[in-house]
Amino acid sequence: MTEPGRISRRPLPDRAGLTDPAPTTYDVVIGLEVHAQLLTRSKMFCGCPTTFGAAPNSQTCPVCQGMPGVLPVVNRKAVELAIRTALAFGCRVNPACRFARKHYYYPDMPKNYQISQYEEPLAEDGHLEIDIDGAPRTIGIQRLHLEEDVGKLVHEGSLETAQASLVDFNRSGVPLMETVSKPDLRSPEEAATYLKAFRSVLLFLGVCDGNMEEGSLRCDANVSLRPRGSTTLGTKVEIKNLNSFRNVQRALEFEVRRQAQALDAGERIRQETRLWDADRGYTRSMRSKEYAHDYRYFPEPDLVPLRIDPRWVDEIRAGLPELPRARRQRFVAQYGLPAYDADVLTQSRALGDYYEAVLREPAASAGADRPKIVSNWVMSELLRVLPGDDERAIETSPIPPHHLAGLLRLIDDGTISGRIAKDVFQKMFDSREDAPTIVGREGLTQVADATALGGIVDSVMAANPKAIEDFRRGKTAAKKSLFGQVMKATGGKANPMLVDRLLEDKLSKIQR
Amino acid sequence: MIYQPIHALADAYRRGDLTPPAVAEAYLARIDAVDGRVGAYLTVVREQALAAARESERRWRTGTPLGPLDGAPIALKDVLCTRGVRTTCGSKILEGFVPPYDATVVERLRAAGAVILGKTNLDEFAMGSSTEHSAFHPTRNPWDLTRVPGGSSGGSAAAVAAGIAAGGFGSDTGGSIRQPAAFCGVVGLKPTYGRVSRYGLVALASSLDQIGPFAQDLTDAAHLLGVIAGHDRRDATSIQAPVPDYVAELARGVAGLTLGLPDEYFIDGMDPDVERAVRAAIEVLKSLGARVESVSLPTTKHSLAAYYVILPAEASSNLARYDGVKFGLRVPARDIVEMESRTRAAGFGAEVKRRIMLGTYALSAGYYDAYYGKAQSVRTLVRREFAAAFARVDLIVAPTTPNVAFKLGEKEDPLSMYLNDVFTIPGNLAGIPGVSVPCGFSVSGLPIGLQLLGRPLDEARVLRAAYAYEQATSWRTRHPELP
Structure with a gap:
């Protein structure tokens, strides 16, 4: 659950510099807790905006500052986005849920309790296919x-030396959705894969911007x-501060080695919370079980239980978009794309939508290879x-789908060459103009006039007797x-096939 | 003009016999004259009050008053947030805290033209029944300055009794309006939980707190409730139900109403003067046509115990925010943990600390079910018991308190202090409305209160029965003789 680490008085690692190979005699059991900021315009319990990066404390009010006497009011949009996500994961949306107060003292938390959910969460029992x-x-x-997010501490200088x-x-008060996986992940790599797939679903649903930085x-x-094959769970360690896919994998790899070494040495694993230090590449102890917080949860008396109308849930379900996995499979089946392309094109909903929007635009010639050609352009040019x-x-x-389709039509009908098209693409990106406008203004139309080209071919041949x-x-x-x-002489605009044919013709007439 | 009820002041304003500034001046002058002895106020906002009174005068002169409260000089318990005016909760930890916003109730009072005279004293964070445990000074009972005015809203009750506010507001978590109303000989009403928005009321126990008025008579109480009642989108626990015209309902009498008399509210050790006065009041109600029958509320005896788990639990949570980081007192220290603990050690009084510790314990892992969970079960029983009783009777009639006002310093032991609220706490646990109306005096001349409890959202009937009693008696015409 979201909570900043207490400042450790022991900044040094317990067991730094572990380099041994990964263990082979243990099964790894991993569960992830993911907190996602929901894309609502206002906060979870007040009307303040949620925009990132505004001047400090400019987006606050008495409610999100936890002033005496204020009361929370639930943001309906946040509930809707959470239900949307829950349905995408096939969760059971509970007909009623409750908010609860979770207590701990930390200066970035204005009330010194966080409004969260405990015994009666919004949704339960879902899954994600990876x-x-x-x-x-x-x-x-x-x-x-x-739940609600906390504020942010800004230290004067480094944490260790800060005077204030x-x-x-x-x-503070930005809506957070916490999703807890079952301990079903069996390797650090699987954990990273799960997180990527999870993030991709959130992006498709439009509920979170997925920005980990x-x-x-x-x-x-x-x-x-x-021990491999055992069915009882070992002592778990919680690792915090995993702010990228790479860090999730690295931190877990480190932790798996650390625990394996400890177990190999006959030590017992301490139940504790550890902090991942990405710069130094190790986890260090934040607090052990004995010092674990007693959060003193109790139902939030300022909010009534939240009843979820099943008709509302049905409405939200009806509006669910196609999810990444389904779309990926469809792209392969429907367009004959390689799995790799389908993977790349479905990394966000917008990208897949973009790809399909280009395909829907009229084409000069409807070749069977068009989906792959469009995929190539999207992957190699747009994603560049x-x-x-x-x-x-x-x-x-800056290049909307119909502009890209327009560019491809110019290649298809021979107006420009593929090489010129790449330059035009860059110009389209810079100026937001469509391809015909740029090609027309800059005179990039391919020279496909046999008479004109014939003259150029002749003069090139005359100038190159050797x-x-x-x-x-x-x-x-x-x-x-x-x-x-010849291509050089025409500034690359000559239709290469025509040049080739002309050269072939004229050279064939030369006596060998 | 002192001791004229608000509705009488409005009549005088309408006729032009009095003006709001003249009345405000008179009240401010009387505050200067008597409040040094009573100690009802923590803050008096003289200039703001006069400015509001002048605006009110303009409205009355142009025939556009905002309603019967326009120009009424009132006092607010210092747990109601007032924009730009310090709100202390009677605690050192909030000394100097100036809210940037008005509580919904304050907003509605301003919109009705009320003239706010100032902020009144209370037991620190509304924890107490005597207003002795304010961090600033105790408030004294205008009827006998050696006695307490009750609490925790003792300042507002004493202000109305002493004629230094025409009406007032308090908060009632376990009797904090009704008990001081009884001790001071004024009307005090606790509305149904959710009837009045709690937005801007500094929370003691969120599931029990409710704001209500102190008044010189029932007509004023009906007016004051009418202005503050109603749904507020800033309070998720406020009820979406239409607000009846409480004043119009007053005159309907008690004939045909059935009053329930709970045996459990007449206990051993209660003051015989109180029992005598309450039984006499019941006779009056009968003579007015009410039927009285006995009801049983056996869980009453467990209410106090349940209350003293729920209240500290919620309070320990609500009071966690006072850490010196954001507002109020800060005691500097080497690091954050020490700063917070020193601030809380210096800022909270003994009773507050006691309840924070009790509540923290009750919510701790492993104890939650045994304490908080159990207390909530008791609460459910209390609620059901009242519901069953109200299936048979329209109202429940009982004493407000077992005793009359006690002497300052008399109840040193917290438990004997807690026992003072034994008749008022069940109403808070059940979330039902209750009023305390003056019903006589003890042999020693101290006021006694009659309590009427009603069904949820049935304030109209509660007020109407109390009004019938009030109109049949003349207790309200007596006032303390302040030296």
Whole structure:
């Protein structure tokens, strides 16, 4: 559950520098808790905006500052987004759920309790299908609930030496959705795969922007080891501060080795919370079980139990989009795309939508290879200039789908060459203009007039007697050199097939 | 003009016999004259009050008053947040806290033209029954300055009794309006839980707290409730139900109503003067046409115990935010943990600390079911018991308190203090409305209160029965003789 680490008085690692190979005699058991900031315009319990990066404390009110006398009011949109997610994971949405207060003292939490959910969460018992080495695996989802985010501490200088700390409550009260997986993950790699698939679902649903750097998506892991084949769970360790896919995998790999070494040495694993230090590449103890907080949960008396109308749930279910896995499978089946392409094109909903929007545009010739050609353009050109997992960036692309389709039509009908098209693509991206406008203005139309090109071919041949001589002696490579000269002379605009034919014609007339 | 009820002041404003500024001046002058001895106020907002009174005068002059409360000088318990005016909760830890917002109740009172005279004293964070345990000074009972006014809303009750506010507001978590109303000889009403928005009421126990008025008579109480009642979207626990015209309902009398008399509310050790006065009041109600029958509320005896688990549990949570980080007192220290603990050690009084510790314990892992869970079960029983009783009777009639006002310092032992609320706490656990109306005096001349409890949202009937009694008696015409 979201909670910043207490400042450890022992900054040094317990067991740093573990380099031994991963164990072979233990089964790894991992469960992930993922916190996702929901894409609502206002906060969970007040009307303040949720925009990231505003001036400190500029997006606060008495409610999210926890002033005396204030009361929370539930954000309906946040509940809707959480239900949407719950349904996507096949969870049971409980007809009634409750908020509860979770107590601990920390200066970034204005009330010194967090409004969360405890015994009666919004939804339970779902799952997420992931692919491990091409084989499907079902990872259980235990529960999904709503809570509020805390503020942020800003230290003067480094944490260890700071003379003062400031609190920014802009983030305080931002809606968070916590999703707890079952301990079904069997390796650090699986954990990272799960998190990627999880994030992708959130992006498809439009419930979270998935930005791990800005903290919109955060992950804690529970990991334990048990002798291979055993069915009882070992002592689990919670690892916090896993703010990227890479860190999830690295931290878990480290932790698995650490625990394996301890077990090998006959030690017992302490139940504790450990913090991942990405810079130094190890986990260190934050607090052990004896110092674990007693959160003193009790039902939030300022909020009545939340009753969820089943008709509302049905409405939300009806509006669910196609999810990444289904879309990936469809792309392969319907368009004959390689699995790799389908994977790349479904990393966000916007990207897949973009791809299909291009396909729906009229084409000059409807070749069976068109889906693959469009896929190539999207993967190699569009994703060179835009991040494919950024919904907004794709949705607001300077090159909208119909512009890309327009560019492809110009290639198909021979107006421009594929090489020129790549330059035009860049110009389209920079200027937001469509392809015909750029091609027309800059005179990039391919020269496909046999008479005009014939003259150029003739003059190139006349200016290169040595090449002609070489050709006559049987060096066919000389033709390539002449071809290059013609293309150069036309500024790349010559229709390459026509140039090739003309050269072929004229050279064939030369006596060998 | 002192001791004129608010509705009488409104009549005088309408006729032009009095003006709001003249009345406000008179009240402010009387505060200067007597409050040094009573100690009802923590903060008096002289300039704001006069400015509000002048605006009210303009409205009355132009025939556009905002209602019967326009120009009424009132006092607010210092747990109601007032924009720009410090709100202390009677605690050192909030000394100097100036809220940037008005409580919904305060907003509605301002919109009705009420003239707020100031903020009144209370037991720290409303924890107490005597208003001795304010961090600033005790409040004294205007009827006998050696005695307490009751609590925790003792400041507002004493202000109305002493004629230094025409009406007032308090909060009632376990009797904190009704008990001081009884001790001070004024009307005090606790509405149904959820009838009045709690937004801006500094929380003691969120599931029990309710704001209500102190008044010189039932007509005023009906007016004051009418203005503050109703749904508020900022309070998720406020009820979406229409607000009846409480004043219009008053005159309907008690004839045909059935009053339930619970045996459990007449206990050994209660003051015989109180029992005599209450039984006499019941006779009056009978003479007015009410039927009285006996009801049984056996869980009453467990109410106090349940209450003293639920209240501290919720309070320990609500009071966690006072840590010196954001507002109020801060005692500097080397690090955050020490700063917070020193701030809380210096800022909270003994009773507050006691309840925080009790509540923290009751919510601890392993004890939750035995304490908080159990207490909630008792609460459910209390609620059911009242519901069963109200299936047979319209109202329940009982004493407000077992005793009259006690002397300052008399109840040193917290438990004997807690016992003072034994007749009022069940109403809070059940969330039902209750009023305390003056029903006589003890041999020593101290006021006694009659309590009427009603069904949820049935304030109209509670007020109507109390009004019938009030109109048949003349207790309200007596006032303390302040030296």
